[in-house]
Amino acid sequence: MVHIAVAAMIAGSQPASAQPVRHDDVIGIPAVYRTRSSDTLLDIARTYDLGYVEIRAANPGVDPWLPGEGTPIVLPTWHVLPDAPHRGLVINLPELRIYYFPPGDAPVSFPIGIGGEGKETPVGQTRIAAKRTHPTWVPTASEHAEEPDLPAVVGPGPDNPMGDYALYLGWSGYAIHGSNKPYSIGRRDSHGCIRLYPEDIERLYRSIAVGVPVTVVNQQAKVGWSGNELYLEVHPTQSDADALETTGAPRSTTPVDADDLVRRKAGFELERVDWTVVHEAEARRDGVPVQVTRALGD
Known part of the structure; x- marks a missing residue:
């Protein structure tokens, strides 16, 4: 038998008290949520800062739209840290997560959306080259090829797929940014950029300085x-x-x-x-x- 320690959670409530995993190679607190009749897995994922694929992987056989009243949902809210330098930002593509290692403080993690097949987010080392609030989106040639009706430029606002905050990488054409489609977080749905929930990119943006190193790994x-x-x-x-x-x-x-x-x-x-x-x-x-x-x- 595989024994996984979980902290029971009451539907609609905050997590019950639990002993956090020690901050060494593992961060976070394991937990289980019991559904209400109105819940969907997308709702639960957003509430507990999880991505769509990770919550489905942790709960095989659960209907994502009608999980049912009182269904126990495993919340994958604890994580083994990636095998990479623990500084700046580390992105692990298979788990669709980004890790931030603030100097002198405990690491934190956020779910992300990344590039799909043929548009993969690259692996390697780069840095935060620039920061911008209310960024302007300039669709690439490949995006125009897929959607010829796209405008040449999309300014700030609700139609901008980059959201309100962008951290531009040293790799030309790639950024860590928000999204006007929160349901895309935890999926491989971008053209290579890294998407976060609006609340997560705002938190990260305020903490990150230009020049912070970024490491992208592929560790299944x-x-x-x-x-x-x-x-x-x-x-x-x-x-x-x-x-x-x-x-x-x-x-x-x-x-x-x-x-x-x-x-x-x-x-x-x-x-x-x-x-x-x-x-x-x-x-x-x-x-x-x-x-x-x-x-x-x-």
């Missing part, structure tokens, strides 16, 4: 320590995520192979690793961290 599996226990977090592939959006289930049944990651991170504690739990997580690919070490003394 992440492994990290919290206290004395090792955790594994496995996300769906892009094709699986596309299928999750439409059908609620991954397209592939092939497990992710994260065994080597687990071995390297476990180090001298390798004998404590429960490989049954590891392989179940690799097959499930639900984006929820699971403890893969047996408790000390077991």
